[in-house]
Amino acid sequence: MLFNSSGFLFLYLPFVLAGYALLARVRPRWATGWLALVSLFFYGYWNVRYLPLLMASILFNYWVAGRMLAAVAARRRRWLVFALAANLALLGYYKYANFFIGSVNALTGAHLQAWEVLLPIGISFFTFTQIAFLVDCYRGLAGEYRLVHYTLFVSYFPHLIAGPVLHHKEMMPQFERPPGLNAADMAVGLSIFVVGLAKKVLLADPLSTLAGPVFAVDAHPQLVEAWIGALAYAFQLYFDFSGYSDMAIGLSRLFGVKLPLNFNSPYQAANIAEFWRRWHMTLSRFLRDYLYVPLGGNRHGRYRNLMLTMLLGGLWHGAGWSFVVWGGLHGVYLVMHHGWGALAGQGPPRCWGRMLTFFAVLAAWVVFRAPDLSTAGDILHAMVGGNGVALPHGLEAYASYFPVGCSFEGIRWIDFSGVAMPALLLAMVLAFAAPNTQQIFRHYAPCIEQLLGTPSCLLWSWCPHSYWGLAFSMLFLACVFSMNRVSEFLYFQF
Incomplete structure (x- = not known):
């Protein structure tokens, strides 16, 4: 079940909200259990065979955490x-089992048989979330929690499939609060959800038609x-x-729960370190706190770490x-950035820094998108002119204005007639120059009286901008009518 599917939008989500609202009124202690139950159902909907795996992981780590908290330090x-x-x-x-087998076969010439292993959705996210919890239990930074709260913490359906990577100290206090739906949270949550849905359906999905053919093997x-293909994938x-x-x-905000921010306009970063403070922020935090710092951090072996x-x-x-x-590559970038800072004392001007960071x-x-390193090398070679220059049909009359060697046989892999190219241009403007979602919503406070007043303001009205309700309604309808092909999120495979 995908967030950008009709089944989720018009069946699952209304059912979950209705059940939560009812239990919050008549059996408040059951509301948290309800969210945990529907989250497990959400996961099992993908492949019910892996639901026992998730539940076993939750029970095992909860049991170990209890033993750890009760044990002496030694x-x-x-x-x-x-x-x-x-x-x-x-x-x-x-x-990684088949990756290891494939690497051994490639290095030794062996013919080991690959295992039939289907990757469980979200295994990286729920594993890292629980590893952070266990490490904090060891450090004495986590306390005991009820099993239902811990189960919800790990399986909470808004984050389970593709993040963010949650931290117990941010989430557990929120799960322990009295449950209930709030009009202001509903307004904010629905508005942010529609913005995210538009990013996926109206921008990211069309760009896939530009990137896919270019990154095909032997293209x-x-x-x-x-x-165009590289830029399309970057913005997709x-x-x-x-x-x-x-x-x-x-x-999550619909239920009054605030998830940590995971994105903060990373393509506006002035250097590579700032990029990683803005891109996948919760993963960067996890890698810093639970890998980089234990390795020694800045104290010794900084570049190695x-x-x-x-x-x-x-x-x-x-x-x-x-x-x-x-x-x-990103490790080299970071080493070069910190090394240059140590030698020069400062980086390039911000405008140049942004350009350099983005192209890096x-x-x-x-390399990340290409199916193999050979294809990645071919595309990078093409980006510096190694595969020649082809221009669209119709420009032959202007041949004298182009460098010698340009071919006018036409471009094979890019369709200029559809919506993908305008979507790419719009995506670039938004990513480089527009405020991000949290910046937009920081300037607006929902007007409760208006939300509870006229029906036309029921979902996304904001004071004093009464046209916001209409704008978000139209944006949502545009997304619904564009969902003719439901596509998975790219981070599902990670």
């Missing part, structure tokens, strides 16, 4: 090592095609993931050498 470490080994073994089996794009991923993050935050953290962060995204190289990130996205 024994806590043993419990932590045991639990970490079990969690990483589970993740390694499902996500051998030329200069213009390679640049941006608005796909940003859209999911907004939708998750908006859905940066490289190891980013290599493992790349491997977290997927079981493939492309992801490892992508993580290594763009080059790394090519």
Whole structure:
């Protein structure tokens, strides 16, 4: 079940809200259990075979956390090592077993048979969430919680599939508050959800038609095609993931629960360190607090720790050498950034820094998206003119204005006649120059009296801008009518 599907929008979500509202009134203690139950159903809807896996993971980690909190300090470490080994073994089996077998075959010429392993949806997110909880139990930073609250913390359906990576100290106090629906939270939540839905349906999905053919094996794009395809994927991923993050935050806000921000205009970053403080913010926080700092952080071996953290962060995204190289590239970027800062004392001017950062990130996205390193190298080679230059039909009369060697045989992989190219231009303007979702909603407060007044203001009206209700309603309808093909979120595979 996808957030951008009719079944979710018109069946699952209304049913969940109705049940939550009813229980909050008549049996408040059951409302949290209701959210946990429907979250488990949401996960099981994908593949019911993996629901026992999620439940076993929750029960196991909850049990270990209890033993750890009750144990003396000397024994806590043993419990932590045991639990970490079990969690990483589970993740390694499902996500990396065939990657390991394939690598051994490639290096040794062996012919080991790959295992028939289907990757459970969201396993990286619920594993990392629980690892952070266990480490905090070991450090004495987490207390005991009721099983129903812990189950909801891990399986909470807005975040379960593609994040954000939750932290117990942010979520548990909210789950323990008295349940209930609030008109202001409903207004804010629905508005943010519609913005995220529009990012996914109206921007990210059309861009896939530009990126897909260019990144196909043996496509051998030329200069213009390679640049358009690379830019299309960069902004497809941006608005796909940003859209999911907004939708998750908006859905959670319907229940009065605030998820942590996960996106903060990363393409407006002035350097690569700032980019990682803005992109997938909760994963960056996890890698910093539970990997980079334990490795030594800035105290000793700073550059080594940066490289190891980013290599493992790349491997977290997927079981493939492309992801490892992508993580290594960002590790090199960060080492160069901090090394330059240590030598020069400051970076380039912000405008130049933004351009340099974006093009560095763009080059790394090519490696990230390509099906293999050979294809990635071919596209990067094409982006510097190595595969020649092809221009659209109809420009032959202006041949004298173009460099020698340009071909006018036409562009093979890019369709200029559809909505994808206008969507790409709009996406670039929004990502580089427009305020992001949290900046927009920071300036508006919902008017409760107006929300409870006329029916026309019931969902998305904002004081004093009464046209917001109409604007968001029209945006939602545009999304619904554009959902002719339901597409998965890109981060589902990570």
